Amino acid sequence: MTTPEAREEAVLEAVRKRRERVNDAIPEELPIQKPERLYEASRYLLDAGGKRLRPTVLLTAGESLVDAEPLTADYREFPTLYGAGEIDGVSSSDGADGPDAIDLMDAAVSVEVIQSFTLIHDDIMDDDDLRRGVPAVHREYDLETAILAGDTLYSKAFEIMLETGAAPERAVEALDILATTCTKICEGQSLDVTFEERTDVTPDEYLEMVEQKTAVLYAASACLPAVLLGADDETIDALYGYGLDIGRAFQIQDDVLDLTVPSEKLGKQRGSDLVENKQTLITVHAREQGVDVESLVDTNDVDAVTEAEIDDAVAELEAAGSIGYANEMARDLVAQGKERLEVLPDNEARELLFDIADYLIERGY
Amino acid sequence: MTTPEAREEAVLEAVRKRRERVNDAIPEELPIQKPERLYEASRYLLDAGGKRLRPTVLLTAGESLVDAEPLTADYREFPTLYGAGEIDGVSSSDGADGPDAIDLMDAAVSVEVIQSFTLIHDDIMDDDDLRRGVPAVHREYDLETAILAGDTLYSKAFEIMLETGAAPERAVEALDILATTCTKICEGQSLDVTFEERTDVTPDEYLEMVEQKTAVLYAASACLPAVLLGADDETIDALYGYGLDIGRAFQIQDDVLDLTVPSEKLGKQRGSDLVENKQTLITVHAREQGVDVESLVDTNDVDAVTEAEIDDAVAELEAAGSIGYANEMARDLVAQGKERLEVLPDNEARELLFDIADYLIERGY
Numbered sequence: 199m200t201t202p203e204a205r206e207e208a209v210l211e212a213v214r215k216r217r218e219r220v221n222d223a224i225p226e227e228l229p230i231q232k233p234e235r236l237y238e239a240s241r242y243l244l245d246a247g248g249k250r251l252r253p254t255v256l257l258t259a260g261e262s263l264v265d266a267e268p269l270t271a272d273y274r275e276f277p278t279l280y281g282a283g284e285i286d287g288v289s290s291s292d293g294a295d296g297p298d299a300i301d302l303m304d305a306a307v308s309v310e311v312i313q314s315f316t317l318i319h320d321d322i323m324d325d326d327d328l329r330r331g332v333p334a335v336h337r338e339y340d341l342e343t344a345i346l347a348g349d350t351l352y353s354k355a356f357e358i359m360l361e362t363g364a365a366p367e368r369a370v371e372a373l374d375i376l377a378t379t380c381t382k383i384c385e386g387q388s389l390d391v392t393f394e395e396r397t398d399v400t401p402d403e404y405l406e407m408v409e410q411k412t413a414v415l416y417a418a419s420a421c422l423p424a425v426l427l428g429a430d431d432e433t434i435d436a437l438y439g440y441g442l443d444i445g446r447a448f449q450i451q452d453d454v455l456d457l458t459v460p461s462e463k464l465g466k467q468r469g470s471d472l473v474e475n476k477q478t479l480i481t482v483h484a485r486e487q488g489v490d491v492e493s494l495v496d497t498n499d500v501d502a503v504t505e506a507e508i509d510d511a512v513a514e515l516e517a518a519g520s521i522g523y524a525n526e527m528a529r530d531l532v533a534q535g536k537e538r539l540e541v542l543p544d545n546e547a548r549e550l551l552f553d554i555a556d557y558l559i560e561r562g563y
Numbered sequence: 564m565t566t567p568e569a570r571e572e573a574v575l576e577a578v579r580k581r582r583e584r585v586n587d588a589i590p591e592e593l594p595i596q597k598p599e600r601l602y603e604a605s606r607y608l609l610d611a612g613g614k615r616l617r618p619t620v621l622l623t624a625g626e627s628l629v630d631a632e633p634l635t636a637d638y639r640e641f642p643t644l645y646g647a648g649e650i651d652g653v654s655s656s657d658g659a660d661g662p663d664a665i666d667l668m669d670a671a672v673s674v675e676v677i678q679s680f681t682l683i684h685d686d687i688m689d690d691d692d693l694r695r696g697v698p699a700v701h702r703e704y705d706l707e708t709a710i711l712a713g714d715t716l717y718s719k720a721f722e723i724m725l726e727t728g729a730a731p732e733r734a735v736e737a738l739d740i741l742a743t744t745c746t747k748i749c750e751g752q753s754l755d756v757t758f759e760e761r762t763d764v765t766p767d768e769y770l771e772m773v774e775q776k777t778a779v780l781y782a783a784s785a786c787l788p789a790v791l792l793g794a795d796d797e798t799i800d801a802l803y804g805y806g807l808d809i810g811r812a813f814q815i816q817d818d819v820l821d822l823t824v825p826s827e828k829l830g831k832q833r834g835s836d837l838v839e840n841k842q843t844l845i846t847v848h849a850r851e852q853g854v855d856v857e858s859l860v861d862t863n864d865v866d867a868v869t870e871a872e873i874d875d876a877v878a879e880l881e882a883a884g885s886i887g888y889a890n891e892m893a894r895d896l897v898a899q900g901k902e903r904l905e906v907l908p909d910n911e912a913r914e915l916l917f918d919i920a921d922y923l924i925e926r927g928y
Binding site for chain 2: 352357379385
């Protein structure tokens with residue numbers, strides 16, 4: 199039996215190897231071209247790093263679907279399920295004709311490009327200065343360039359998704375998923391903004407917002423290979439559900455980490471969500487338990503708050519059972535998400551999807 | 564023989580009738596739903612007016628292609644060319660199977676939604692206060708909401724374009740045109756911004772910028788019905804070229820009107836492009852003739868400039884032949900665009916496409 203540390207190490211290694219492939223593909227799909235300043239700004243955050251969790255989920259789900267040994271298949275010439283009949287439980291959707299291979303990396307880059315577009319525009323909206331350890335795009339460049347860079351990535355993501363070489367029926371479905379996902383992300387971001395002015399948000403409302411703002415892109419990432427490779431609807435739905443579950447768990451864990459990880463490890467002030475009155479599942483739960491959440495921290499300035507103030511606030515949230523509530527919710531979502539993967543062939547790639555789900559809530563930061 | 568006034572009146576009437584249909588369709592395709600504030604902001608400019616020239620070009624091109632009497636066909640159940648063989652010169656692309664009818668109005672609304680998204684984000688970038696006689700979205704709402712409203716319209720345009728019911732091969736091609744069009748609009752807007760800091764922009768560079776920023780959406784509007792209805796490549800290319808030509812002519816005419824139409828008719832200060840040092844084909848040409856364009860108007864404040872100053876500047880631009888140059892360029896582009904329509908059946912809708920082209924440069928404002 200492997201230790202938790204060894205398992206986490208193996209997950210990180212698997213993610214790292216896929217990240218390298220994705221990093222190689224990004225400049226191929228999104229070269230710096232004229233007008234250079236626009237494309238440099240569009241690439242700025244993509245080049246600054248990121249774990250590439252969403253493309254990793256996408257590529258790994260593809261590997262599991264076609265029963266490929268992880269990292270052995272060429273993502274650019276990825277075997278499809280068309281006409282293959284049944285592979286270890288996963289049947290192709292309708293026996294429709296289609297290509298023998300598609301470029302699955304295009305789909306992986308596309309979802310990462312969407313993620314990057316949302317980060318650029320979100321940083322403008324939140325007026326955040328830093329992202330991934332570098333200045334936000336509207337700080338490094340300017341507001342105009344940042345808006346345009348986001349808009350450029352938006353359409354580029356659609357262009358790239360159209361290049362997979364999948365059969366038109368599948369390509370149309372993939373594009374539809376991408377478009378509705380983007381709409382939901384906007385709706386979720388809009389809800390998040392309105393929540394900042396409300397003190398009566400319920401846990402269910404909060405979870406709905408997280409589903410739209412964060413989880414739908416994980417859901418799209420997980421189900422898109424099934425759509426493009428030609429899997430049946432049951433498989434597509436199961437993978438979509440897996441993505442929604444782990445995406446929500448990911449965000450809840452982020453909320454917990456903001457309170458529990460030392461500032462230097464977190465890369466920003468611990469408890470900044472509390473200071474900035476951002477709603478989290480923890481504060482929403484605490485308020486329902488009668489905690490006066492607005493008074494937990496006096497200041498609204500992250501530079502002025504003390505570690506002692508944060509310690510006291512966290513102690514009060516723990517006493518109300520709110521951190522435990524969030525931890526349990528994240529664990530339940532991950533367990534539910536993993537269960538959905540029963541539809542996939544029992545292979546190493548599916549194990550990795552289990553492990554990624556666990557990692558999202560076990561990670562220290 | 565009809566008088567120019569009677570012809571312009573007929574064009575305006577034809578545009579008005581299509582505009583009404585488009586106006587009816589917009590709330591159907593983009594209903595106000597939760598979160599309401601987001602969708603209200605997304606609809607704000609669409610509801611504030613606009614000539615709907617791009618959807619009108621799209622619907623009229625569709626009518627000409629299938630040889631329909633203008634305004635008699637149901638845009639929601641629009642007959643296609645699939646399997647119809649040859650209609651008066653326009654052959655279907657490859658005899659591919661496809662539906663008998665598609666929802667062409669979806670495509671028309673989609674391009675108008677894209678246009679509205681670009682206006683919302685452009686107004687933020689230019690920090691403009693007014694649009695279509697109402698406050699810009701970032702003024703009526705706020706910066707965050709305006710960015711998000713634009714982003715929402717962006718993905719909604721793709722969703723709506725996916726609802727036409729066209730055969731998947733055609734839908735994929737239409738989506739590709741929409742995505743590459745959006746990318747070019749961003750590139751054009753980026754060029755426009757960088758031009759403001761340059762004094763050596765050539766007419767060719769300026770025309771390239773206008774092509775990307777403005778004309779490609781006309782080109783997409785003109786060719787999308789051909790793509791969706793299943794016309795051949797020659798027809799698609801000809802309509803795309805028509806759109807590029809009339810789109811560039813439209814922008815050049817806008818530049819001329821900014822100098823020649825009284826402020827009260829223009830709805831803003833006449834000569835504001837000069838005051839704000841915006842490049843136009845006129846200033847770019849004048850600079851090549853040795854005119855010191857930067858000194859034509861002393862102030863950078865549209866509220867401080869006098870009519871006499873504008874008069875003197877216009878006189879100097881006229882003496883340099885720059886206004887005549889722009890007028891001639893617009894006329895040539897319209898003539899070229901009309902010539903391309905030779906591929907269409909000789910019918911009333913094609914006449915209307917000719918007349919729309921003429922109207923774009925003959926309109927008084």
